[in-house]
């Protein structure tokens with residue numbers, strides 16, 4: 001028993017499989033009603049019950065010291081109780097979240113230091129083509145504000161990427177509140193809507209700035225002003241280093257991203273609550289969307305989890321993850337990958353990808369995961385995602401465990417969504433807002449959206465953000481698949497322990513992993529916008 005306990009500390013899932021196999025064997029043999037087997041049976045039962053007693057008494061103690069979730073599994077295991085909960089969803093009470101959202105005494109701090117000077121007029125212009133999906137564009141734009149400041153340039157409102165996967169014709173003003181963006185940064189950088197007429201045909205320096213570049217790089221780049229009055233930046237994502245920049249530049253990035261880059265009034269209004277009253281709403285608009293989605297969610301269930309369920313066709317094709325899919329589906333994804341020429345890697349072994357923790361969790365896996373974390377059946381889950389691959393059928397593997405699943409399509413009327421539904425970027429903006437505002441945010445895959453939401457939530461007093469340990473979870477899922485483990489309290493404990501330190505509690509942004517030298521290390525650092533602590537978060 002001592003050995004078993006020591007093992008269980010490392011949450012070794014083999015342990016239970018061993019004892020459950022024993023149990024099964026014991027049951028079979030007990031049918032042969034020989035005295036010897038009966039005696040053995042009793043001894044074994046006794047041993048097993050002591051083992052479980054020790055196991056759980058330890059966990060109960062640990063959980064009391066550091067309660068993960070308020071809900072116990074008991075409410076989950078009573079089917080009668082469950083059906084009641086479905087009829088009238090009770091508020092799930094996540095005590096840890098209520099208590100503090102981890103904020104302790106940490107607050108956003110983005111004010112410039114005393115040395116910071118108000119921006120001067122500049123007749124040198126930076127034009128920008130902002131690439132990528134919504135979140136890549138947002139962080140890229142915030143970086144370009146900082147670059148314009150570093151280079152003493154006037155920033156022209158960036159052009160958004162229309163070519164990429166998003167196939168979206170939205171312009172800056174469709175997604176962001178342009179006037180607000182210009183005004184709120186006027187002390188930092190001069191921003192104009194368009195290049196002055198007389199410069200439209202002036203020669204431009206067209207630059208791909210180096211990835212993750214620092215101060216000296218951009219200071220050096222000012223030599224271009226000797227020859228050019230306009231610099232065009234062809235790509236905006238990841239152009240600025242995460243670390244080793246002046247405090248005032250880092251804070252400017254936060255002001256740009258979290259304060260200045262408001263979503264346009266129609267999006268903001270449909271999506272959300274308290275980013276501050278920085279725009280007026282036309283009464284026409286109010287007639288179309290009488291209520292806000294976040295408020296609607298709250299009125300349904302009080303608290304809610306926002307789940308970024310990145311189980312979409314493009315992501316599966318890109319990552320080559322075909323676990324649980326039919327041959328026809330796998331083939332469809334392979335063809336999509338072959339035909340998307342900007343995806344460089346074509347041959348992918350799905351099993352190896354999955355074992356390395358690189359696949360998005362499936363709807364079923366997410367359901368098992370959230371349940372194992374201790375959330376009850378009645379939990380309200382908002383799905384922040386596009387179309388789920390495999391549709392309602394595949395999704396049912398999640399709704400089986402959590403029937404109160406909501407999409408923006410079920411939360412808003414067709415009329416309300418009408419304007420947004422043909423614009424992937426605008427729809428993503430609504431998901432972003434609802435995710436930032438949620439009580440708990442969980443992402444099934446690490447990507448730009450997950451990182452951006454995580455960072456924003458850290459900024460806003462460290463709201464709870466649970467990052468699945470996909471590599472660790474795969475081992476558990478595989479044991480569930482093979483019957484070595486069963487869903488229940490034991491698995492729940494393994495999963496909870498695995499995620500004890502993956503809930504978005506305050507910690508400083510991490511640098512590059514050890515052993516990586518040269519410029520490559522910048523690529524592996526934690527992104528500034530995933531964790532703007534310490535620069536933009538201070539002790540109050």
Ligand SMILES: *[C@@H]1O[C@H](CO)[C@@H](O)[C@H](O)[C@H]1NC(C)=O
Pocket residue numbers: 120150151152218219222
């Ligand atoms: C930008 O302008 C300020 C004064 O307005 C000057 O001190 C600074 O050296 C300039 N920076 C660059 C990179 O030209």
Ligand SMILES: *[C@@H]1O[C@H](CO)[C@@H](O)[C@H](O)[C@H]1NC(C)=O
Pocket residue numbers: 216217220221
């Ligand atoms: C500045 O840029 C030039 C041209 O790209 C390069 O040759 C030079 O090494 C750079 N200097 C510094 C200090 O980065």
Ligand SMILES: *[C@@H]1O[C@H](CO)[C@@H](O)[C@H](O)[C@H]1NC(C)=O
Pocket residue numbers: 349350351352
């Ligand atoms: C994929 O990788 C797994 C594990 O390494 C291996 O067993 C399997 O044969 C590979 N499949 C293919 C098609 O290469």
